[in-house]
Amino acid sequence: MLELQNIEKAYGPARVLDGVTLLARPGQIHAVLGENGAGKSTLVKIAAGLVRPDAGLVAVNGDPLKAFTPRAAREAGVEIVTQELTSVPARTVLENVFLGHRVVAVGSVQRSKHARQRFAEVCEECGFSLPGDAIAADLSIADRQILEVLRCLIRRPKVLILDEPTSSLDEERAHRLRVLLRRLSDAGTTVLFISHFLNEVLETADWVTVLRDGRLISSGPTEEETEASLINKMVGRTLSVLYAPKTLPPAEAETVLEANDIWWGSAVRGVSLHVRRGEIVGLAGLIGAGRSEFARCLVGAAKPDRGTVRIAGGPPIRPRNPRRAISAGLVMVPEDRKQQGLVLGRSVAENLALSKPQTSGHLGFALPRRLEDAARDWIRRADIRPASPAAVVGELSGGNQQKVLLSKWLACGPKILIVDEPTRGVDVGAKAAIHEMLAQAAASGVGVLLISSELEELLGLAHRIVVFRKGEVVDEVEGEASERERIMTAAFGAAGMGADE
Amino acid sequence: MSDVTAPEQPQEVTPTRGPRIRATRDLGIVVFLVGIFAALAIAAPSFRTSGNLSNIVNQMSMQGIAACGATLTIVSGGFDLSQGSVYAFCAILSVMLVHTFGVLGAFVIAVLAGLGLGAINGAIIALGRVNSFIATLATSYVFLGFATVITQGNVATTSNQNFMVMNNTYGLTVASWVFIAIAVLLGILLAYTRFGRGLYAIGGNPEAARLSGINISFYRIAVFSISGACAGAAGIIAASQAGSADSSIGSTLALLAIASSVVGGVSILGGQGAVWRAVVGALILELINNGFVLLNLNPVYEDVVFGLLVLLAVGMDQLLRRRRT
Numbered sequence: 017m018l019e020l021q022n023i024e025k026a027y028g029p030a031r032v033l034d035g036v037t038l039l040a041r042p043g044q045i046h047a048v049l050g051e052n053g054a055g056k057s058t059l060v061k062i063a064a065g066l067v068r069p070d071a072g073l074v075a076v077n078g079d080p081l082k083a084f085t086p087r088a089a090r091e092a093g094v095e096i097v098t099q100e101l102t103s104v105p106a107r108t109v110l111e112n113v114f115l116g117h118r119v120v121a122v123g124s125v126q127r128s129k130h131a132r133q134r135f136a137e138v139c140e141e142c143g144f145s146l147p148g149d150a151i152a153a154d155l156s157i158a159d160r161q162i163l164e165v166l167r168c169l170i171r172r173p174k175v176l177i178l179d180e181p182t183s184s185l186d187e188e189r190a191h192r193l194r195v196l197l198r199r200l201s202d203a204g205t206t207v208l209f210i211s212h213f214l215n216e217v218l219e220t221a222d223w224v225t226v227l228r229d230g231r232l233i234s235s236g237p238t239e240e241e242t243e244a245s246l247i248n249k250m251v252g253r254t255l256s257v258l259y260a261p262k263t264l265p266p267a268e269a270e271t272v273l274e275a276n277d278i279w280w281g282s283a284v285r286g287v288s289l290h291v292r293r294g295e296i297v298g299l300a301g302l303i304g305a306g307r308s309e310f311a312r313c314l315v316g317a318a319k320p321d322r323g324t325v326r327i328a329g330g331p332p333i334r335p336r337n338p339r340r341a342i343s344a345g346l347v348m349v350p351e352d353r354k355q356q357g358l359v360l361g362r363s364v365a366e367n368l369a370l371s372k373p374q375t376s377g378h379l380g381f382a383l384p385r386r387l388e389d390a391a392r393d394w395i396r397r398a399d400i401r402p403a404s405p406a407a408v409v410g411e412l413s414g415g416n417q418q419k420v421l422l423s424k425w426l427a428c429g430p431k432i433l434i435v436d437e438p439t440r441g442v443d444v445g446a447k448a449a450i451h452e453m454l455a456q457a458a459a460s461g462v463g464v465l466l467i468s469s470e471l472e473e474l475l476g477l478a479h480r481i482v483v484f485r486k487g488e489v490v491d492e493v494e495g496e497a498s499e500r501e502r503i504m505t506a507a508f509g510a511a512g513m514g515a516d517e
Numbered sequence: 518m519s520d521v522t523a524p525e526q527p528q529e530v531t532p533t534r535g536p537r538i539r540a541t542r543d544l545g546i547v548v549f550l551v552g553i554f555a556a557l558a559i560a561a562p563s564f565r566t567s568g569n570l571s572n573i574v575n576q577m578s579m580q581g582i583a584a585c586g587a588t589l590t591i592v593s594g595g596f597d598l599s600q601g602s603v604y605a606f607c608a609i610l611s612v613m614l615v616h617t618f619g620v621l622g623a624f625v626i627a628v629l630a631g632l633g634l635g636a637i638n639g640a641i642i643a644l645g646r647v648n649s650f651i652a653t654l655a656t657s658y659v660f661l662g663f664a665t666v667i668t669q670g671n672v673a674t675t676s677n678q679n680f681m682v683m684n685n686t687y688g689l690t691v692a693s694w695v696f697i698a699i700a701v702l703l704g705i706l707l708a709y710t711r712f713g714r715g716l717y718a719i720g721g722n723p724e725a726a727r728l729s730g731i732n733i734s735f736y737r738i739a740v741f742s743i744s745g746a747c748a749g750a751a752g753i754i755a756a757s758q759a760g761s762a763d764s765s766i767g768s769t770l771a772l773l774a775i776a777s778s779v780v781g782g783v784s785i786l787g788g789q790g791a792v793w794r795a796v797v798g799a800l801i802l803e804l805i806n807n808g809f810v811l812l813n814l815n816p817v818y819e820d821v822v823f824g825l826l827v828l829l830a831v832g833m834d835q836l837l838r839r840r841r842t
Contacts, residue, residue: 022789128655151618159592199766302618314538315728317727317728337727338728338729338730339730339731339732341730342729342730343730348728350725350728355722355724355725355726356722356725356728357716357725358722359721359722359725359726360721360722361717361719361789362718362721362788365716366714366718369714370714370718370725370726370729370731371729371730380711380712380714381709381710381711382708382709382710382711383709424729489629502790508787
């Protein structure tokens with residue numbers, strides 16, 4: 017039995033979990049549902065000791081965890097398969113399965129008869145088998161996912177947690193995994209899993225808990241739910257930042273971005289779309305639906321396998337590197353401002369000038385003072401605080417960092433602006449300011465492609481919303497609040513609407 | 518990410534600590550330098566003589582030039598361990614070519630050779646995507662091998678008196694003036710040009726730099742070429758001052774150049790630092806060396822002091838970075 021009581025967790029100003037309580041009984045398959053960013057993954061990581069909550073209690077079979085560490089949780093009988101693969105790529109399947117396990121204290125796991133026997137038993141019991149001597153890195157993604165499951169089962173957990181276990185499995189293996197979960201629960205194991213597939217939840221789970229914005233919305237037997245009722249609970253009605261009425265682009269506005277049949281690995285599968293001058297086009301979808309990958313292909317940050325892009329009426333090109341896109345007027349504000357966007361150790365002025373070579377004259381010679389003067393204008397326009405061009409970007413708050421990043425790209429005078437999750441993890445004030453900047457950019461004629469996992473943001477800003485699922489465009493709707501459920505239905509791939517392939 | 522948690526106050530930024538730390542960090546090393554300087558001036562009367570002071574600048578010119586080049590690579594997030602080999606190679610080359618091409622010709626060719634060897638490093642690192650530490654470690658053996666091959670293991674010498682031009686004195690030695698000129702040039706390049714800003718960006722966050730349209734391969738090749746040219750120039754000075762060169766002369770140079778930069782406050786993690794810091798670092802190491810001689814201290818302790826100083830500098834860098842989060 018797994019008990020979570022009044023769990024609270026915040027990352028900086030963003031509250032991820034707000035007093036969530038959950039009870040999963042032995043022999044129960046318990047599903048956790050919610051939109052992107054509802055706090056599901058954080059919740060299960062807390063249960064497994066991977067994340068320390070700010071407040072709250074975790075208990076297994078009535079005994080509270082001694083500490084919020086993976087070790088304490090493991091000793092209490094909790095095992096987790098996270099979304100991120102955690103196997104050691106260069107080691108064998110056997111070594112990975114017994115990683116941190118006490119079965120072999122000295123010597124090679126590979127040669128231990130006991131370990132091999134135990135591994136064979138578990139494979140036998142669960143109906144999945146992998147070659148024990150194979151190197152983890154050589155396995156397919158699906159097999160590596162299975163490896164993670166085997167690694168948990170070798171310890172015979174009391175509580176087994178799986179975060180989107182079937183997302184990388186084919187239908188046949190996903191089915192076998194569901195059968196396995198049923199068998200484990202029949203044997204008394206508590207199974208807790210997160211899934212984005214509503215039919216899977218309805219078919220497999222006994223109990224379903226819905227989270228929204230870090231709060232518990234409902235928790236009850238699965239029989240009482242339908243796809244529609246679940247979507248309704250996930251989406252709900254959220255109080256939101258006020259959005260100004262949208263200025264529609266003129267009907268004759270020309271197309272500034274045209275993507276044609278873009279393919280990239282298995283993440284982007286033949287996506288075509290266009291953006292007109294002054295138009296904000298939103299991309300909706302679940303995390304992992306391929307929206308960011310698509311955006312990276314457009315600017316050439318990733319090289320698409322197939323497909324072409326036309327920028328501002330130019331010839332169709334296959335994107336190769338960001339330089340070419342930038343000089344043609346296509347810029348992207350990347351998803352992860354710290355990893356991909358900003359040089360955190362440098363000043364605001366330097367970051368603003370980074371992608372804009374024309375700030376300086378011949379040979380790029382410029383005194384820091386001149387860069388700072390140029391930066392002051394943007395600091396005022398975007399209300400960046402502290403209002404000092406010499407401030408080190410890494411010391412700014414998340415919202416102000418995001419404003420710097422957005423200003424840096426607007427300063428290039430783009431024709432098309434792609435923004436990927438522009439308000440993730442920023443406070444409400446900065447959020448409104450960023451929305452304002454985007455709306456203004458569009459009003460001044462920039463075509464904007466907005467990726468956001470927050471439906472409210474898309475509905476509030478976008479003129480048109482394109483829905484992605486599993487690397488494909490599955491629906492396209494007007495940016496009207498009334499389309500909320502249609503978008504969610506298409507993104508989740510619920511039966512009936514949306515998936516019109 | 519929720520809309521519902523709205524009524525929290527927008528987070529206020531507290532910028533006070535950052536600038537203060539940076540100021541301490543900026544000045545700390547200079548204060549340290551002045552301290553050593555003052556201590557030596559008081560403890561050893563012969564230190565203050567203009568002869569000794571110009572001798573210090575002359576002595577440090579080679580490692581100083583190498584350190585300026587190393588600073589550019591370190592700021593861009595790389596290391597050049599082949600500087601010592603390039604140094605020896607270019608020194609030997611200049612000695613061997615002086616008969617055929619004259620003094621100036623030999624110098625120019627030797628610097629270009631250093632540039633070329635650096636460009637090879639850069640190309641391996643940028644185009645072959647090899648870690649710079651490993652790539653330059655490997656090429657340092659190859660380049661040193663070349664140096665040994667062309668001398669066949671002997672000391673290369675020349676009797677051409679004009680070759681020893683670097684010893685001539687115009688207030689300071691020619692070697693010192695060359696060092697000062699290179700330091701000023703590279704200092705301007707790093708601090709005041711787009712190229713320099715690009716180096717900081719690549720060292721601070723290569724992915725952000727790439728997505729900002731910076732041609733990273735070009736920058737890497739350029740920066741290693743500059744580092745090679747600096748090592749070459751330092752090698753020429755060494756050859757010119759001695760009138761001879763052999764393949765063993767550069768064995769400590771690359772690490773000494775890195776140590777100078779780090780002691781001066783250039784961050785080994787990249788993205789932070791300045792050329793003047795390398796100069797200050799090299800000067801500090803040279804003053805310690807000079808102090809040991811003047812004060813008649815047992816030179817066996819000199820390396821211990823050097824090492825502890827580098828540790829202290831790196832420790833400070835880590836501490837300051839951690840506080841900034």
